[in-house]
Amino acid sequence: xxxxxxxxxxxxxxxxxxxxxxxxxxxxxxxxVLVFLFWLHYPVQxxxxxxxxxxxxxxxxxxxxxxxxxxxxxxxxxDQLPSQYIETARVCxxxxxxxxxxxxxxxxxRYIIPPLLQTQVNMLHLTLFASLISVDEIFRMAQRVNAxxxxxxxxxxxxxxxxxxxxxxxxxxxxYLQNRFSRDISEK
Amino acid sequence: xxxCSRVTxxxxxxTLFADxxxxxxxxxxxxxxxxxGGGKTTLLRCLSLLDSPxxxxxxxxxRVFDFNERNKHxxxxxxxYLTIVFQQLFLWPHLTNRENILLPLxxxxxxxxxxxxxxxxxxxxxxxxxxxxxxxxxxxxxxVALSRALLLNPKYILFDEVTSALDTRRAEFVIxxxxxxxxxxxxxxxxxxxxxxxxxxxxxFYNLENGSLQLVSQGVHQS
Numbered sequence: 001x002x003x004x005x006x007x008x009x010x011x012x013x014x015x016x017x018x019x020x021x022x023x024x025x026x027x028x029x030x031x032x033v034l035v036f037l038f039w040l041h042y043p044v045q046x047x048x049x050x051x052x053x054x055x056x057x058x059x060x061x062x063x064x065x066x067x068x069x070x071x072x073x074x075x076x077x078x079d080q081l082p083s084q085y086i087e088t089a090r091v092c093x094x095x096x097x098x099x100x101x102x103x104x105x106x107x108x109x110r111y112i113i114p115p116l117l118q119t120q121v122n123m124l125h126l127t128l129f130a131s132l133i134s135v136d137e138i139f140r141m142a143q144r145v146n147a148x149x150x151x152x153x154x155x156x157x158x159x160x161x162x163x164x165x166x167x168x169x170x171x172x173x174x175x176y177l178q179n180r181f182s183r184d185i186s187e188k
Numbered sequence: 189x190x191x192c193s194r195v196t197x198x199x200x201x202x203t204l205f206a207d208x209x210x211x212x213x214x215x216x217x218x219x220x221x222x223x224x225g226g227g228k229t230t231l232l233r234c235l236s237l238l239d240s241p242x243x244x245x246x247x248x249x250x251r252v253f254d255f256n257e258r259n260k261h262x263x264x265x266x267x268x269y270l271t272i273v274f275q276q277l278f279l280w281p282h283l284t285n286r287e288n289i290l291l292p293l294x295x296x297x298x299x300x301x302x303x304x305x306x307x308x309x310x311x312x313x314x315x316x317x318x319x320x321x322x323x324x325x326x327x328x329x330x331x332v333a334l335s336r337a338l339l340l341n342p343k344y345i346l347f348d349e350v351t352s353a354l355d356t357r358r359a360e361f362v363i364x365x366x367x368x369x370x371x372x373x374x375x376x377x378x379x380x381x382x383x384x385x386x387x388x389x390x391x392x393f394y395n396l397e398n399g400s401l402q403l404v405s406q407g408v409h410q411s
Binding site (some may be wrong): 071082084085087088089091092093098102105106107109140 | 211236238267268269270271272274276278279281282283290292336338
């Protein structure tokens with residue numbers, strides 16, 4: 001998230017970085033995450049002649065997808081902020097650091113918090129794909145347990161409850177932050 | 189003294205104004221009138237160097253910004269020595285009206301608080317000072333934006349339609365505040381459609397129409 005945020009800011013500052021980053025993001029968004037994961041796991045490693053632990057391959061895949069998703073959200077949030085608010089701060093003589101801290105950051109934050117947290121929940125769901133390249137993550141463990149006890153209703157229900165327990169607090173935090181920082185500021 | 193000499197500004201193929209010269213002197217109120225869309229706000233933006241003119245010279249006291257020679261003009265305008273109250277106001281929507289007024293200040297000591305209290309009383313802002321801008325009417329927001337600029341103690345203030353949404357009585361308060369500012373040596377440029385209010389306090393009158401600026405009258409106001 002931090003790297004994605006940084007890339008998003010750079011995209012708005014330097015046109016070249018913006019073009020390169022958006023091209024990558026566009027290309028990645030056109031490829032299903034599962035295909036990208038398999039592509040990094042098999043053909044890339046085969047071509048490079050290396051064998052990487054599937055855990056790291058999965059982590060790298062999700063990191064790349066997340067970095068570009070977060071960068072896109074941050075860039076869009078920054079672009080959405082009307083420049084006149086910054087201009088007004090300038091003519092009021094405010095130093096750049098205070099404009100960033102007290103005007104740009106809080107205003108951009110309110111634009112990006114909901115999509116940012118939703119993206120992180122989606123990323124958590126995508127971790128299940130790691131099981132398909134033999135990473136021992138929770139879905140694969142559930143499959144193994146089910147293969148032994150053959151109680152699919154209980155096992156997969158427990159898995160669903162586990163995800164609910166992890167995702168609901170994140171959704172709760174998202175809702176809290178959205179209410180806390182995203183007070184309706186539209187003109188009445 | 190804030191002056192622009194032979195300034196030209198175009199938007200695309202349309203020339204908004206050409207070879208325009210205007211001077212805003214300390215201790216005077218310069219009133220700029222003209223039809224909507226005639227380029228008054230753009231001229232204000234050029235004067236304050238928020239926008240670069242295509243050609244011409246802008247001078248602020250002893251600093252000269254020459255736009256006739258490409259890339260030769262200075263940067264770094266001494267805001268808020270010169271400041272602007274925009275027509276659209278642009279109050280920061282995530283801050284309360286009070287925070288909007290106090291945020292630009294480097295320090296907020298007793299003097300600033302006292303100044304704010306005086307403005308709150310004068311502009312009758314007590315019942316909405318802690319509201320958010322979107323909970324305030326346009327007239328209330330105009331008073332907040334005006335207070336934000338006044339608390340900065342600028343030497344040059346450029347006002348763009350600052351009384352347009354105020355009722356007569358409150359417009360009078362603002363006009364009297366402008367008179368006080370003028371008396372304290374502040375240079376004021378007032379863009380207005382309210383010619384009656386302008387005439388009450390204005391010293392020099394310009395009219396911008398069809399891309400040319402006419403000096404209508406000078407030194408007419410008798411305090």
